[in-house]
Amino acid sequence: MEIFIKASQFILSLSLLIVLHELGHFIPAKLFKIKVEKFYLFFDYKFSILKKKIGDTVYGIGWIPLGGYVKIAGMIDESMDTEQMALPPKPWEFRSKPAWQRLIVMLGGVFVNFVLGIFIYIMLMYAYGEKYLPNENVKDGIWVQDSLAVKLGLQTGDKVLTVDGEKVKKFSELTLEFINGNSYQIERNGTILDKEIPEDFISQLMDRGKDAGAFLFPRYPFVIAGVQKDSLNATANILPKDIVTAINGTPIVYYDEAKSEFAKHKGQEISITVKRNGTLQDVPVKVSSYGNIGVVFGGTSFNDLEKLGYYKLANKEYSFAEAIPAGWSKSWKTLTDYVKQLKKIFNPSTGAYKGLGGFISIGSIFPDEFSAESFWNITAFLSIMLGFMNLLPIPALDGGHVVFTLWEMITGRKPGDKFLEYAQVVGFVLLIALLLFANGNDIFRLFN
Known part of the structure; x- marks a missing residue:
């Protein structure tokens, strides 16, 4: 039952994000009078679960849950429709439109992802506010019971002051800050100590096992x-x-x-x-x-500990006007934290690639019981993550098309159709390899 609840939330969240992302391409394409031949949730190789043609567009649901797409006439995309591209350009085709219009169409999906993530965070701040244990309120320091914390040189009673020179606001964010950081500062018995975070910290963190959880804890009664x-x-x-x-x-x-x-x-x-x-x-x-x-x-929960007088929690409520900057700030932190992690993934010495996960990893972050607050928090995070990933300058992603269009706008020279076809194939191969690696990691962790 728990797996069903997790899977249902994952599919609902993913479907919402895919449909809205593709809608971000669909709407400007229609506004610029570009023909959209297909609008699909999931991929429909060979057959569709459901499809219906309305006007010039076939709307449908595919059977391969690896994303979704809109097939825009006159564009080299994942459909690899080379026959259409061999014909003379038509006025309603993507390739016949000015570069600035094509750029807007390409950026539409990413734009929707970022705006959606920000909007959800704003509404969450307005509806639920924030309740957390401030790191500065852990007056008697941390509890060290994990061998990894010992390896880092931490001791029970240490107060973690900063990571990379920045104060840590929420105690629950300490593990993430250590993942993204390179150095930290503690107070031990009144003495300030500066320490380095090992380059392979993420690798050591992953080697503890997928159920190991956080490695730093407040001291409990x-x-x-x-x-x-x-x-x-x-x-x-x-x-x-x-x-x-x-x-x-x-x-x-x-x-x-x-x-x-x-x-x-x-x-x-x-x-x-x-x-x-x-x-x-x-x-x-x-x-x-x-x-x-x-x-x-x-x-005992943090709420229990507050009632017992051990810790004072921060409980912030926001008016709608106050929720806007708070939601924006959370969105920005989510994005910058994700970028930091991505940088470490591309550095083999960190071992961060071990943490790369596919559908199982993403699905597992949803709770066992449905919670509207948790569902929308995760959906906002995934929306921002999806927006950034699609913006990467990789052929077959939106970012790749954006790079080629910007090149055309700057130089006045449009890349040839053959070049774009080959680039699309290379990008697609890279994405498939990444997908296989990420989901292979999931399977390895599942059976190891």
């Missing part, structure tokens, strides 16, 4: 979620939501402080002090030879 059935303390007076505040008389604030305290009392009977319904109680427990008491830790 010792909140008990339950007692293990085969535990030495299965019958002890321990209840879910008890907060351990002392171990054998030694006060503790955070869970990470408990390990060393329990290690002092291996195999002994001691007492722990728990906070339960606002009151403190001493509970006798047994410590195993491994230095634990057999309880399950966790089950």
